[in-house]
Amino acid sequence: MSVWDDLVGQEPVAEQLRAAVGTDGKMAHAWLFTGPPGAGRSAAARAFAAALQCTEEPRGCGHCPSCHQVLQGTHADLEVVRPAGLSYGVKETRALVLRASSAPSGGRWQIVLFEDAERATEGAANALLKAIEEPPPRTVWLLCTPSPDDLLVTIRSRCRLVTLRTPPVSAVAEVLALRDGVDPETAATVARAAQGHISRARRLAADPDARRRRAEVLAIPRRLTGVGPAVAAAEALVKAAEADAKEMTEELNETETGALRQALGESAKGRMPRGTAGALKDLEARQKSRATRVTRDSIDRALLDLASYYRDVLTLQLGAGTELVNTDLAAELRTAASQGTPEATLRRLDAIMDCRERLGANVNPLLAVEALTLALRTS
Template sequence: MGVFDDLVGQERAVTVLSRAASAAAEAVAGGRGAGMTHAWLFTGPPGTGREEAARAFAAALLCPDGGCGHCDPCHQVLIGSHPDLEHVRPQGLSYGVKQTRELILRAAGAPTQGRWRVILFEDADRATESAQNAVLKAIEEPPPRTVWLLCSPAPDDMMITIRSRCRVVTLTTPSAAAVAHVLATRDSVPVPMAQFAARAAQGHVGRARALALDEGTRARREAVLAIPRSLTGVGECIAAAERLVKTAEEEAAAATAALNENETAELRKLYGEGSTGKGLNRGLVRGGAGALKELEDRQKSRATRIKRDSLDAALLELVSFYRDVLAMQFGAGVELANDDLRFDLDQVAKRSTAADTLKRVDAVLQCRDRLDANVNPQIAVEALMLSLR
């Protein structure tokens, strides 16, 4: 089983990457390596597998057999422990220029195993403008064996000067049938559940897997999709907004609590808290308080990002609901993402017009923009609920 086999519905991208991996192997052997370049940009809607494709390509570059999937280098890449792979995952809302310059210094080193030095930069669109400028300088004059793999939802999310120096690999949303097949064959999900999850996730492989395997994820989806029929008055709108924001906050807290505690304990230990012996005290040494404050800021930014991502996922569920309503109002013969809620969809479709539905979709998209602009989540979601009523 090769490293590209897990990419669902991405045959065209796999062909491009496989050829490039062969060219890279030729370059390592002293040949021309035509078709291989030093900078790549992986784009595609959420859930299409941008990071998975980049990681598979990294394995193919670092594997002596072009990504066999079972050797030590492939295994090391897939678990993130290969010495020649620098895997960057921005934890907060943005990725700053200081972090980027440190990354570039590490990227300048020669590969330890003689093949390539690979920088896999997930969510590269979160890099600030100054950080992207630093990346631009790095890919304009890269070391001979350094390869940059940048990932972003769309090419336009990156500076045009970066895009022009990268080879773009565009991933497409896989069909529900392809996603269901993967869930059934690789995750042993019963076929009816696999079909439901694939349809509800609308091609988002990770989301489909979560829906199929986690009852809590299914319960949260049901709670979000129950919102349209619950908005019978102003009070109900405010209550629905409060529940949505609270759920996002709880998810962020659950995802970060243990990690924050471990990071803080490690930093305090690093700066000498609790140490004993001559010349030592049990408090933080000089500089420890500043480092602790910097860590707390990063942790807060990470929690805000997770909360925002949770809210955004809920808003996309609402978009899918109204998309299905619109399809029913127009009599479109398309598969409904929320076919399991056909009665609710039918009731909303009968009580409103297509123009009303489009206004509601616009309201959801406007709420996403407001949250992205750092508007208070409670206020933004309350305004949305009143618009959906």
């Protein structure tokens, strides 16, 4: 099994990266991996990093120590950056650039894999640009963003572009069945529900609570019987997203805080040395920022699930003949399609996309979702 096997439904990308590995000294020193959520941008970048560090032939064997260390995130010459909060600042970027300028300690390259690079602030992006313009000879930058337009044009122009597509539902279902042991029927169902988002499909297959929360989101259209129910539906959606974020971050927060307190010299009685309050406060601020981001990401996933409902309604109204995403709601979807018009359904889809944009602009989540549910009711 090679490192390229994790690139689900991305055969052209695997071929492009496999060819680039052999160019060595002539290879580009900055790469930009783009594609929709769930396409596997980070997985593709990590596979490429493993192949670049691989010590066997063909590169990217998947079983040598270097490949294994890169895939596990423990390779000494791989720096993985995952912005914890809503943004990544200039101070952090300058420290990252300094680390990236060092020579490889044992591997073939010094590699920086920057996930969600679009979260870099303007100052951070300018600091990153300087590093990409004049990289050390053995340093490679791998940047991941949903779209090339998410980065400064001056950064884009200096990167080799790798464009991933949404994986076919059949490819995602096959991976779940063969690698994760999910029964084929469930694999097909969650692959359709996730709309090609691989990690989302895995979570739906493994987590009953995730399936329950999705079902509650898909119940929103039939709950919009008045202003009061519409507002209540919005509140329930936001509270569910907050609970989901808390579940995802609580254990991580405790681990991080415990590790930092120990590193700063916590006594057996739980007392901290003088001068350590600032470090603990900084960690708490980062954790709050991460919780905000995770909450908004959770709401965004819910909005995409809701959009899939109206997408199915529109498909039926237009007689498109394509497969429904929510096949278990086929009867309800046909009723909704017969009671409305394609124009009204398109207005509802536009309202969902507007809500996503508002969330991206840091509008209060509850206000944004309340405005959405009221718009869905009146469209």
